[in-house]
Amino acid sequence: MRPLPRRRAALPVAVALTAALLAGFAPGADAPARASTASASTLTDDLDLLLADPRLAGATAAVKVVDTETGEVLYAHDAQRLVLPASTMKLVTSAAALDALGTGHRFATDVLATGRSDAGVLRGDLVLRGGGDPSLLAADLDALAQQVADSGVRLVTGAVAYDASRYDDVPLGSGWAWDDEPYYYSPQISALTLASDTDYDMGTLQVTLTPGEPGTPAAVRITPADTGVTVSGSVTTGQSDSPFTVDVTRRHGTGEIVLSGSLPAGSGPDDEWVTVEDPAEVTAHVFAAALARHGVRVLGRDPRAVTAPAGARQVAHHESAPLGDLLVPFLKLSNNGIAEHLVKEMGRTGAGDGSWRAGLARISDFLHRNGLDVTPARQADGSGLSRYDLVTADRYTALLSYARKQPWFATWYEALPIAGNPDRMVGGTLANRMQGTAAAGNVHAKTGSMSGVTTLAGYVTSPEGRKLAFAVLLNDFAGSSPRPVADRIAVRLASGPAPAAQLRSRVAPGTEGQVDEPVPSKGVRGRTWD
Template sequence: MHGRLVRISSVVLAGAVALTAPAVPARAAAPGDLRTDLDAILADPRLDGATVGAVVRDARTGAVRYSRGAAARVLPASNLKIYTSGAALSLLGAGYRFGTSVHARSVSGATVKGDLYLKGTGDPTMRAAEYDRLAAQVAAKGVERVEGDLVADDTWFDAVRTPSHWDPSDLQYYYAAPISALTVSPNDDFDAGSVNVTITPGAEGEPAKVALAPATDVVKIDDRAVTGPPGSPSTVAVNRAEGGDTIVVSGSYPAGAAPLTVLRTVRKPTMYAADVFRRALRAHGVRVGGTTERGRTPARAARLASRASMPLSRLTVPFLKLSNNMIAEILVKSIGRKARGRGSWDAGLPVIERYVRSLGVPAGRLEMADGSGLSRLDRTTAGDVGAVLASVRRQRWFPAWYRALPVAGDPDRMAGGTLASRMRGTPAAGNVHAKTGTLTGATALSGYVTDPSGRPLVFSVILNGYRGGAPKDIEDAIAIRLAGGTPSAAPRTARTAPRLECSWTKRC
């Protein structure tokens, strides 16, 4: 813990969180007029010709303290997850859990007569270890042999894997993985639908070694990588062509270097999950005689094993802290399934939009093309984001949701999240709880801050069409000013800022 980090305390009162000011704000100043100071920050020449949306509200009364371009329709990037997460907690419930189960129509002694069914409802927390535990439950029932096939039932959701308007060049990267009701996460970040590709150097001049984790035959490896001289630069490239199942690893990786692991998406997430489960069954002594295929679980099949995920209130932490796109899209389909009986974007997105309108957002100003904010068709306004942030403070689930937002300057990855390295050593550190957002030409920061008098504020800053890289320092300067610092307190960020959320590039 850094000595200059300052935390705020939170007190739960009647379903809301009452924010208290830091006891000793670091580098606190006596700021001038709010409008003058924020106008000066937003006068940055990088914003010449840009679309600027900014609003500050009193969190208790909703009164607007500052507004500039608040009604302009902008691309919100990952700030859209504010809407998706709030709708999920309200419509699915904070205690909602995803279920994964194993079924059979007939079991005689140690043999499943017919097929064995693996049924999913979209659980993004299913890792290889969870599938192993399911297989252990099946084995514990005395099952040693399946006469028929292993049937992967992903019918809880539709078969549309990615929105048609996502950039095709993104689809091999884990932040744009395909969505299925049966999926595998390769890590504790729950990057569902992806696999770890690890490159290990051999002896100089020899091929580099490539391995997948979890192991699967659904993805093929074309290993063209060689081992370069010790200390030589890495030129390794890892690519999966759109529509293909082969990951090509090429280039040179230096001898003696530590293994390199990258994530790549799996085009057939359902079959990937079934393959991981089938391997787990084999490890526990359960042999499947037939093939693996997709299908539907019969209504009267008996349950042999089951697993429930953590509640949504806990899942919201990695979802928002790390800006996890796949969890967002899974929640959209889950909402559609619950509200309209169809696990699809077409069913879920209108339900979320209706929920957002119920919080005071006028019809016609919101357009949701996905739940994560990865789509460039998404539109909202900074004013509406601010209004929603003020409104959700009255929800029973708000304390858990507030804690799930990234915290400025907190180096703990599961506390600071996408704000872990920002605003350190300023009055905003440990004070600002906010959702970040970054796409090429779009950056956003919206959330909560307590001013030096102890008054909780809501703010939203969304910038589109600026010059150069994402001007995160402008967002930070506004948040620091609201926390009681001087407008110049924010360090400038590099002009070559990433075009995507730092968690999507694993830079947090």
């Protein structure tokens, strides 16, 4: 049985005609001609047809399309319905962070000395103090150790200590799933943390497994090294035609990485990513090893947590790239950790409280001050990983329209994933989507996906030159993902009317089933995320 057409939000005829007369015909500076009432009707029919896709049978769809220059609503379907946003929540977090912190905001990491120094001997501790940097790398810690050595310190009678007190000690967001904890997209949040690569998935380690001869254990390499974590189990090398069954996880509540499964001989190295327990302590271990490499001897044994005393003096300093630059890995690659750091940083800079509660209050204030809380909503985290988050399509199109008038818009717009561009730092999570269509290179939008959720919200320029904001929020499906429906809506907005058969085939062949993320799965095979 074919499903009934999806019900769309109805506008009174008089209101619709008035909107068309006032906005539908007046050309803008960069729009040669506005769509006629007939064109608007065609768009409604086309999007209704797309939302009648069998994959949406029994599911929830909230969709809205607006002209950002005139405010004209071109299409609305359950636009005030509260639904799970997944990673499109990062639109709200990033816009609020740009408003609160500015594109030039940087995160600092310091090394402090707590005692007096004489003839190369520091009689006290070296404290590694985190400033919330979500992009700190092992190479940055090595550079800090070099600065310490260059300052003349050769012997530390105390210990390497670490201070993560800029943010609170709540490591995981409200409504996050416990079984996501080992995976790179669900890191513990700390003011002192370390990323394993330049995707800046902080609080994670890269586990590289290299097969040997059949029947022998695969070689294991942990990056960064010297983290203090333990590894148990092993991965076996199977025959060259054997299945890949590798599993890399972390024992719940511990720092123990557990290996199991098999990978085929001759298959080449396999990279997996796993989160750490207590990112600040792990970071301090890596720093202590860097000090040793630079000839700084520390008599104290294991790193310990402290709050640096007020009189401690700075001996080394590192600053992150500005926020405007960090937006690229944040939004292109849908980095959950950066989102949560921004929430806590907003709380710290605004209220002196580096917590989710304080940061989310500041986001709420941003939305209220600018009239963007046009419908009820609920935000429980910065990334959209929480199952407590609820938004509406109305809220998203209001935010997207507002953002176009802000001084930070160009930076934000270019940081969004761009449909069909294979460069992972341009196309991001849209690199493999809508290739070969009118949406490729045109649609700038944030993706979102988790079990039962696929979302897409951003910008597209219509064939008439109209600058459109759109939100497609699809929830509550249990079977095949309706992600192609979201893509087809974006392509329809970019390309204009088409016969029904063509409309339903406007996604490039072979791309419908691809996941959002165009890079290796980082240890989450079989899961949907974004």
